[in-house]
Amino acid sequence: MKIIVPMAGRGSRLRPHTLTVPKPLIPIAGKPIVHRLVEDIAGVINQDIEEIAFIIHKDFGDVVAKELIAIAEKLGAKGTIYYQEQPLGTAHAIMSAKESMTGPVVVAYADTLFRADFTLDTTADSVIWVQKVDDPSAFGVVRLNDKNEITDFVEKPKEFVTDLAIIGIYYFKSGETLRSELQYLLDNNITKGGEYQLTDGLENMKQKGMKFVPGKVDHWMDCGNKNVTVETNSRMLNFLHEDGEHLVSDSVVLENSTIIPPCFIGEGVVLVNSTVGPNVSLGEKTRVEDSAIKNSLVQTNTLIKNANLDNAMIGNHAVFNGNFTAISIGDYSVLE
Known part of the structure; x- marks a missing residue:
């Protein structure tokens, strides 16, 4: 085949x-x-x-x-x-x-x-x-x-x-x-x-x-588009969670933080004073500080601080620091 x-x-x-x-x-x-x-x-x-x-x-x-x-x-x-x-x-x-x-x-x-x-x-x-x-x-x-x-x-x-x-x-x-x-x-x-x-x-x-x-x-x-892709990410997370798939890397660092399943959390992710989930994907080596994130898709090597995100999509190597909510920013973008 x-x-x-x-x-x-x-x-x-x-x-x-x-x-x-x-x-x-x-x-x-x-x-x-x-x-x-x-x-x-x-x-x-x-x-x-x-x-x-x-x-x-x-x-x-x-x-x-x-x-x-x-x-x-x-x-x-x-x-x-x-x-x-x-x-x-x-x-x-x-x-x-x-x-x-x-x-x-x-x-x-x-x-x-x-x-x-x-x-x-x-x-x-x-x-x-x-x-x-x-x-x-x-x-x-x-x-x-x-x-x-x-x-x-x-x-x-x-x-x-x-x-x-x-x-x-x-x-x-x-x-x-x-x-x-x-x-x-x-x-x-x-x-x-x-x-x-x-x-x-x-x-x-x-x-x-x-x-x-x-x-x-x-x-x-x-x-x-962005909205349906974020929705697809959420639906897929729920399917994989129901299938019993291991979605959170063992290398995740949690400091006074909570993960609400289903979530995909990649290798080397650091969460500080934050709540992540449900329906969130965080790519490897992303760092989240003092934030709440749900129903969102974040790619790799990104820094998120002081955020309250819902229905958001963030690319690779981005920096986000602020009070916006349903955002869509691409690779190497900076909002602070």
């Missing part, structure tokens, strides 16, 4: 945090989004992962590429880096990794996380991960028949068709077939809004009689 992860987008809705770190590497409960994503996929497919192919922009740099390869290796897989130079749509992005599209493949966009308990139907030509949503008009959705097979793909329906939204994770029994269908779109310049779309390839495959079935997830968590 191979996993292909298109992640060349800049993540503009999550600025300033994505000015210095690509969105898929933003930590959720102490681990990069993309790392948690491929781990969750591995748990669902229950097969050995041979390769994880990451599609990035050249501006991400060598450090990001090395970090992604390390993520793949931690899962016992080969890590491969491909580059997408222009944002020409989902099909174009996937085809940037066409050399890796052999055998069974999973395509997963690295701005979403999920929790699921279902068995992957490897007899299907494709499995499309879906989740029920309150407002289907904002998503691409699928319609099912009485055999639980996908009969239609509808993009942002203006009238109600179904409430099963496509969350951006797909399984294909044959990577070669997917590659052929997407290559057809590129060769014949089949676009919508000037972009090559994966859904056009899926529709062609369905018209040829290929079987598509849904993979229904229990929880779908977005990381599109």
Whole structure:
């Protein structure tokens, strides 16, 4: 099994945090989004992962590429880096990794996380991960028949068709077939809004009689902007806490301070006269003094003093000293 992860987008809705770190590497409960994503996929497919192919922009740099390869290796897989130079749509992005599209493949966009308990139907030509949503008009959705097979793909329906939204994770029994269908779109310049779309390839495959079935997830968590990313961090902390995962490093220093679970507290964190939690992630070597923090995501090597934070997101190597509350400051920022 191979996993292909298109992640060349800049993540503009999550600025300033994505000015210095690509969105898929933003930590959720102490681990990069993309790392948690491929781990969750591995748990669902229950097969050995041979390769994880990451599609990035050249501006991400060598450090990001090395970090992604390390993520793949931690899962016992080969890590491969491909580059997408222009944002020409989902099909174009996937085809940037066409050399890796052999055998069974999973395509997963690295701005979403999920929790699921279902068995992957490897007899299907494709499995499309879906989740029920309150407002289907904002998503691409699928319609099912009485055999639980996908009969239609509808993009942002203006009238109600179904409430099963496509969350951006797909399984294909044959990577070669997917590659052929997407290559057809590129060769014949089949676009919508000037972009090559994966859904056009899926529709062609369905018209040829290929079987598509849904993979229904229990929880779908977005990381599109600051507020939903902080919310996703809180939800993930609660899931991990319920699973009994050890989230607080043994090296944490507590001086007249309290941790209210669930929290992720990284190595070398120091808490002085502070209360942290619930639903807080603090990255390694962060120091918190005379503060109260809840429902927040703080990255590494940051100093927080005299703060009362709720729904906050703070980057790496930042300094915050003040009375603001629902803040969002990026790497190396100073507010004092």
